[in-house]
Amino acid sequence: MQKVGKYVKTLITWLGARWQHWLTRLNERARANKAKTIALPPFSAKTWPLYLDIVLQAFKTIIYYAVAVLAIGTVFGIGLLAGYFAAIVNDTPVPTRTAMQxxxxNVDQSTNLYFADNVELTHVKSDLIRDAVNLDQVSPWVQKxxxxxxxxxxxxxxxxxxKAVVRAVFSEFTGVGSQTGGSTLTQQVVKLQFLNSETTFKRKVTEIMYxxxxxxxxxxxxxxxxxLNIATFGRNNKGQNIAGIQTAAQGLFSKNAKDLTLPEAAFIAGLPQSPSVYTPYTxxxxxxxxxxxxxxxxxxVLFRMYRAGSITKKEYHDALAFDLKKDFQGHDTESDDATTKYAYVYNMVTSEAKSILARQLAKADGHTQADLDKDSALQNQYLTQAQTLLTTKGYQVHSTINKQVYDSMQTVVKNNAYTFGTTYSSSDIDPETGEYTTESEPVQNGSVLLxxxxxAVxxxxxxxxxxxxxxxxxxxxxxxxxxxxxxxxxxENRVIGSxxxxxxxxxxxxxxxxxxxxxxxQNQFISATDALAxxxxxxxxxxxDKLRQSVNVQSYLTKLGISTLTxxxxAQLGLALGGTDYGVTVEDQASAYTTFENGxxxxxxxxxxxxxxxxxxxxYKHHENPTQVFTPATTYIMQQMMHSVITKGTAASLNYQLSFDTSNLIGKTGTSxxxxxxxxxxxxxxxxxxxxxxxxxxxxxxYNLSSSASETNLAYWAKLANATYKLIPNTFKADETPTEPSGVARSTVNKLTxxxxxxxxxxxxxxxVSGDTxxxxxxxxxxxxATSQFGIGGTMENYKLFWEYVGGKRSNGYGKVTTEYGANSNQ
Incomplete structure (x- = not known):
């Protein structure tokens, strides 16, 4: 105590000296201004209480001023904060009750995929799986x-x-702390369902308002x-990230949420705080x-339940003593991937949806499709963003695919694939393992119904x-x-008639x-219809060869949607027979053919x-944007010519294989x-x-197909058509006879010329020239x-042979089929 008293006396002496110094300066200024001087007795053991009182009075005055400044600042700050809060609230759109509901x-964050007519397909694959349940299907232990x-x-x-509001204000204006914490369950629902995870004051204000x-x-x-349906709960026994109380109950204890015991419920309730740390699975x-x-x-969790009165002391101790480890499920190696059966559909729909969203994101940033096409890095950037949206935002993607039609087509291909041709097997050494691996190569099929x-597919x-x-x-x-x-x-360009x-x-x-x-x-002149048939x-x-001299063929194929040709x-005559650098897709080819039945x-x-x-x-909503490629007159004429392929040409076998009226069926075979x-x-x-x-x-x-593969494919096509017609006969419009448009000119001509x-x-x-017409x-x-040189591609030698034949020389070889072996097999 003596040391403390000594230190206090020294401090007071120092303060007194500083005070005396200040008074001396003040007196000097007063004398300079001829003012009355201020006199204080010298500082001593007898006068130090006086000096202490002066110091305390001065300190008190300073405190008063500081409190006043702080109060004014606080009021100003509160007003500023209130104005800022009001401005944020004013600028934040207020959702309706219906929209909020x-x-x-909508607790399923992963996008839902649908067949046509709102028939559910599956969810977009995500790192997070979730099943939702009603509250009455959740154990009371979990709720408590x-x-x-x-x-x-x-x-x-x-x-x-x-306290969360105060913490947010403190964090915003002091920069101390980056996590708001302490949110209510309602605020956590808002953060998970309505807002992003950004921890800014503006987001916190919006969170409070919501x-x-x-x-x-x-x-x-x-x-x-x-x-309970939104919260994340770590991993299940398949290693999948899980969310939702039902998914957690199934994934950890192989039971429904309503059947969870107190120890199990308490364990699951503790997971959301740090799912990756507390989850029992790798x-x-x-x-x-x-x-x-x-x-x-x-x-x-159990202690907090006991403290809150949710459980009794006995229930608390019994739950603590329970050996929970034996209740956890063992490792599950079996896949429950719901997309396996519809893998082709899933991949097609998700790929198309991702491309659509990527284009929308790019457009919002001022980029065109041309920008994406020439910059693969930029395109991948937006595709990645689109994939994130599909796996996190709970969209609904509705496709055009009829589930029943799709299923029936899969049944047909499964039952008929063996007829397509030989399945070859090959063995190679795996460079990593050094062991032989066997791979099978069957005849593949790609078919599409539009x-x-x-x-629409x-x-x-x-x-x-x-x-x-x-x-x-x-x-x-x-x-x-x-x-x-x-x-x-x-x-279309009137180079020929039918x-x-x-x-x-x-x-x-x-x-x-x-x-x-x-x-x-064939060694003869053949009508365009018969040549096509x-x-x-x-x-x-x-x-x-004749056409390309005056017509831009590329412009037609481009408008028909075929963009893979070079x-x-x-520039090659072989294009007329399908000779291409890369070829065309089944979808593009089918899409181009729809033009002949769409005016x-x-x-x-x-x-x-x-x-x-x-x-x-x-x-996003698909809108049709049709392009007029051919006139209705051309379309009608082509229908008549292509119908001859069915009636008397390379696809004539379809007539006895189809279960619907073929009177208006058109088509074309192809063999490379x-x-x-x-x-x-x-x-x-x-x-x-x-x-x-x-x-x-x-x-x-x-590997090549057999020479009978065309008939095999026709038989298979017929089975696909029959199966789908049975399901959607009205969509086929098989008995709808086309009306001849006014632009078609009919004339009677000689069958030979x-x-x-x-x-x-x-x-x-x-x-x-006379005879059959x-x-x-x-x-x-x-x-x-009429002219003597009537055919496209004919030489003078060809015409001489023809006119000799017309003149009566029937054995001159005109019309006699010859064969050059080793030539192509295009058909």
Whole structure:
């Protein structure tokens, strides 16, 4: 005590000296101003109380001033804060009760995928799985544990914790602390369902406003149910991240949430504070060796329940003594992936949805599709963002695919894949293991059914096996391209009519030789309709050679939606037979064919009908944007010509295989060189169904199909068509006969020349053209004059042979089929 008294006396002496110094300065100023001086007795042991009193008075005055300044600052700060709060509230959109209810009830954060007609498909794969339940399906122990642990005052508060507000203000203006903490259950629901995880003052204000509004509109039971379905609970015994009390109960204890015991409920209730720390399972789904952190957290929850009066002392001690470890499930290695059965659909729909959202995000940032196409890094950036939205925002993606139709098509391919051709097996040494591995390579199939008017994908077959969706792989179209690249543009530009003659003689093109299927040459002039029906190659090449001299064929195929062909493709005569650098996809080919049954308008194929946000707002809706490619007259003429493929051409076998009226069925077969690719694309007035079969040959193999593969594919196509027609007959519109438009000109022409009967001169000889006639369909006014050189691609030698034949020389070889062995097999 003596030392303390000494220190105090020294401090007072020092303060007195400083005070005396200040008074001396003050007196000097006073004398300078001729003012009265201030006199104080010298500082001594007798006068120090006086000096102490002066110091205390001065300190008191300073305190008063400080308190006044602080009070004024506090009032100013509160006013400023109130104004800031009011400004945030004023600028924040106030959601309606209906909108809040939709969002509150939408606890499935992962996007839902749907077939057509709102038939559920599955969820988008996510790191987080969740199942929602009603509150009456949750054990009372769980409800008590959550409230005692997370928000003891839950039933009494207005949805907001005052201490959380104070903490947020302090953090915002002092920069001390980055976590707001202490939120009520209602505020946690707001953070998880309505807002992002950003911890700013503005977000906190919005959180408070939403919490108050939710507490006003909804019961405590509604709020508690939402929390229990939203909260994350670590991992399950498969290593999956889980959320929702039902998923946690199943994943940890293999029971429903309503059946959880007190020890189990307390353990689960402790998980949300730090799921990754307290979860009993590893990322692989095995039980952790050390689960003491989770058990200790369970004990904390039990104590809080006991403290809150939710459980008795006996229940508390019994729960502490319970050996919970034996209740945890063992590691589960079995997959329960709901997307396995519909893997092709799942991948197609999610891929398309991701592309749509990516385009929307890019557009919002001022980028066009062209920007994305030329910058792969930029495109990947937005695709990544879109994937995040699909896995976290609870969208609803509605597709156009009819589930029943899709299922029936899968049944057909499963039952008929063995007929496609040989399944080859190959063995190779695995470079990593050094062991032999065997791989099978079956004949694959890609088929797609489209709505002609809208372009909607109704159903499809992605493949016989594997993950590759074969409606998107590019393959040589063979002769199935002829209506698109040759005959359609030729009719449109009045290069030919339906009965115009095309030369089918041995050709003499520089660096290019062509024959009909099987190396045959017909050695005669053939009408455009018959040439298309029988898929003769030489007439198609002659017509394409003539056509490209005055017509931009590329513009037509581009408008038809085919964008995979190259400039090199268009420069080659082989394009008329499907010779391409990369080929076309099944979907694009089918989509192009819909044009012939849609009045000459092409509408791109699509699979996403709409995308909705969790609040039910449509953020994307598909709108058809048809492009007029051909006139209605051309479309009608092509329908008549392509119907001949069914009645008397390469697809005539369909007539006795189909269960519906084929009177209005049109189509075209296609075979590439060496039977690598086999096609048939057929259309009714309502739908188009395309089928391709072939080997992938992805590992350097070069397997080909058999020569009978075209008939095999036709039989398979018929079974697909029959199965789908049975389900959606009205969509097929099979009995809807097309009306002939006014632009079609009809004329009667000679069957051999495609021109009017009459007299013509050839090489100084007059020939009377008469005999059988046919009706020629022409886009616009049909030609009325007759000439001796009537066919496209014919040489003087060909005409000489023809006119000799007409003149009576029937054995001159005209019309006699010859074969050049080793030639191509396109059909």
């Amino acid at each position: 939709r969002t509150l009830n 544990a959550i409230i005692a642990t997370e928000d003891e005052d839950f039933y009494a508060n207005a949805g907001v914790s005052p 919490a108050l509004r939710i507490n006003h509109f909804f019961s405590k039971e509604n709020i508690l149910q939402a929390y 990322a692989s789904g095995t039980l952790k060796r050390d689960i003491s952190a989770g058990i200790q957290r369970q004990h904390t 709505n002609n008017r809208t372009g 109704i159903g499809f077959v992605g493949g016989v096996s594997g993950e590759l969706n074969h409606i998107y792989t590019t393959r040589s179209p063979g002769s199935s391209i002829k209506p698109l690249a040759v005959y359609g543009p030729a009719i 009965q115009s003659m095309l030369a089918d003689f041995k050709t003499n093109f520089p660096n290019y030789s062509v024959t009909d299927y099987g190396g045959q040459i 029988n898929s003769y190659n030489i007439p198609a090449v002659n017509l394409y 400039a090199h493709d268009y 000459g308008r092409h509408t791109d194929a699509y699979v996403i009908d709409s995308i909705m946000d969790p609040g039910g707002n449509v953020i 060189n060496d039977y690598k690719d086999i096609w048939f694309v057929g259309s009714t007035p309502g739908v188009t169904l395309a089928s391709w079969i072939g080997y992938d040959n992805a590992n350097g193999t070069a 495609g021109q009017h009967n009459g007299n013509v001169d050839f090489d100084g000889t007059n020939y009377a 046919v009706t020629n369909l022409y886009n616009g006014t049909a030609p009325t004059t």
